[in-house]
Amino acid sequence: MTVRRVGSEERLTTSFPLQAYAFEGSPRSVERAKEFREYLPYNEGNRTLVVEEAGETRAAVSAIPMRENLRGRVLPMAGVAGVVTHPLARWQGHVRTLLHQLLDEMRDEGHQLTALWPFRPSFYGRFGYVGLPLRRTVSLPVADLAPLLRADLPGEVGWERIGAGYPAWHEFTERCLRERHGFALFPDYRAVALRDRNERWLVTARVGGTVTGAATYRIDEHGGTLAADDLLATDPYARSLLLQFFARHIDQVATVRFDVPADEVPELWLTDLEVHVQARVARPGSSAPMARLLAVDALTGLPVGPARVRVELTGDRWLAGVYLLDGTTGALELARAGAGGAPSATLTAAGLSGLAYGVLDPVEVHLRGLGDVPADAGAELRRLFPRRLPYLFADF
Structure with missing residues (x-):
């Protein structure tokens, strides 16, 4: 098994056919394959990774370099799309492998946020994504x-x-x-x-x-x-x-x-x-979007309420660490430092993302199993990140 990045023309014989099988009626006429070429210009800047075995594409994922507003700051966001697996290669961990590498690469290029429309929310929950409101x-x-x-x-x-x-x-x-x-x-x-x-x-x-x-x-x-x-x-x-x-x-x-x-x-x-x-949510075919922070630095400078809390981020490939979130100046400052008397909470990536996007209250973070949030830390987090419904807008 090999993982590699494919270029524009290669999509015609690698990711596009699998996407058509996964998301369209099938089988389609041979004319459908000819239509793939019309889509190439609109995928030119995407990053597409595939898993190959014996020269055959077994799975594919793509990331679209987008921009998203997080509480007033516009940040680079990786829109994950085209997550597909060959019908004979499903449930073998290919998507997990691809997503880890894809998000590693997008994060290294400066993308601090990521969002997607899931085929199964619980699957992406294991990658630290949290649900956003459906329009x-x-x-x-x-x-x-x-x-x-x-x-x-x-x-x-x-x-x-x-x-x-x-x-x-x-x-x-x-x-x-x-x-x-x-x-x-x-x-x-x-x-x-x-x-x-x-x-x-x-x-x-x-x-x-x-x-x-x-x-x-x-x-x-x-x-x-x-x-x-x-x-x-x-x-x-x-x-x-x-x-x-x-x-x-x-x-x-x-x-x-x-x-x-x-x-x-x-x-x-x-x-x-x-x-x-x-607002109808169903599986498959009609899911609400999901998103997460890819870098803790996405929080730096956000307009927040006057509060101060120490958080330990656990179990995550990209965010793990201990941070002091200080909003006493009205703009969030981050430091890898001791608590200094600030209340403490333990959060998963999904828990912190839910707070930052404004879709979860600290009590809900605890109820969902996305963190351990004592009452005093919850009060500080609530002041830092008041409830605020995001509007993702773009479909991808």
């Missing part, structure tokens, strides 16, 4: 948005194909990356697939020429559904402008559907709004 899918009758047609809202709306509007979309998502906890973006070589395929409309909300909200969407048929992707808005005015635009389709479609972050409450947007909000 909510909102469905509502377009007729219920009719009151917005009479609303006088500040700003204006733009409408065009995504191919033409991509520069505005790209600039706005960069703003979201800077401002939204958990928000993650693809590298440019991958992101431009949306522009190149040009299969979406783009609607933008603007105030004073500045984009404050945006959504990409398509319409399936007359009398059907206007299906948007993520409804991105910086404030309620921007959101209302986008919804008002959807309302203008009242004589064209019956339903509007779009995704929102987990902390949105669409049932409160309007009175008499018949709305269905769903």
